Amino acid sequence: MPLSWNGAVHAKGDWTVTPTLAAVPRGEPDPSGNHGRRPGTDDRRLSPGGRPAGRPDDATVTAWALAARGGDPRAAELFVRAVRGDLHRYLIRLSGDPQGAEDLTQDTLLRALRSLPSFEGRSSARTWLLSIARRALIDRIRYERSRPRLAETADWMSAVESKQHGNIPGFEEGVALNELLARLPSDRAMAFKLTQILGMPYAEAAAASGCPIGTVRSRVARARQALISQLATAENGETPH
Template sequence: MISVLPAPGADLETADASATAWALAARGGDPEAADRFVRALHGDVLRYVTYLSGDPQTAHDLTQDTFARALGSLHRFEGRASARTWLLSIARRAVADSLRRAAVRPRIADCVDWRTAQERAQPRGLPGFEDGVALLDLLEALPEERREAFVLTQVVGLSYEEAAGFVGCPVGTVRSRVSRARTALERLVRESEAPGVQPA
């Protein structure tokens, strides 16, 4: 079997050029090139979706979804960017779609009074627990786009560049949203601490 991995000492540029050539050949209908394209970038996609999703258990499904999307839209790939860059942008969208689906998917409770069970399952008496609950309440007051940018950069720990790639907007837009979210949160904290003043 011919190895599709870069030879020892081969640089990333050479590997990218090979993967891009295979993607272009696969676009033309070459099944062997499609196989080489998938094998060459499978590890990179798997590591990337694991990092973005934070869930190693779903990483293989997300990787498969990424390649299914890529092969389905290969006819639009023109090689302007490397196949690796193109594929990782598809992987980012696959993870984002997966997270959105998970957020709206109903969860099944195995008890009659699921609200009480959920409240009892919450940790109590931990350092910072009350502050964490207060932060969640304050975040709910932010517009969705600002809340998302703030959580991705300040809570999850993504860089502004990573967050911009994740949400699909310019880095400056993410910086602006985070700055406005901080300003709004600071105002809400001041209001909540003022005696006799109800927070907005």
């Protein structure tokens, strides 16, 4: 279901998010018949020509975010519609869970709308949004980690051993690998997922994580070492932790 909200501005940049206005997904017709425009609105100050064609560029999306920060609900709608598809695909790749990615997308967009007062446009709005998405996923991982485990150690051990590929068992199997990654610090697990599973360049992973490339490389190396150590410990009949 598309994100629904009503941007009511009580003070400059102070947003209240309530489920009253449904945003039209990008590429779908506006059921109101206004073709994505409301009577009385003028998009020309938000986008050259007033009609964004195709995928809006970073400058346009950032301009919408800044206008939304100033209390313009139309700009907020255009911003959400422009970024939602890319954000959803990014979270699917990052989490490996399409159903969970939908919830994370909604959570990220709500966080972004509420955080607009802090957005100053120093980076592109898309980069800013990806950092919010990363934090939302980390929070979800931490929450899931705090819940009682449904499977005992023997269960994930069996999964790893039954999915052996190459020199290191289980690395090509998302389920088994996620069980191993769940035992690592979230920043190391995230760096490993971005670069080793998703194939994201280190520079891009560093930008998404908000840290230097060297930090990402260090996190990946430590994550790899910890994963190998966990497997070695399990093979020796000990319980990994």
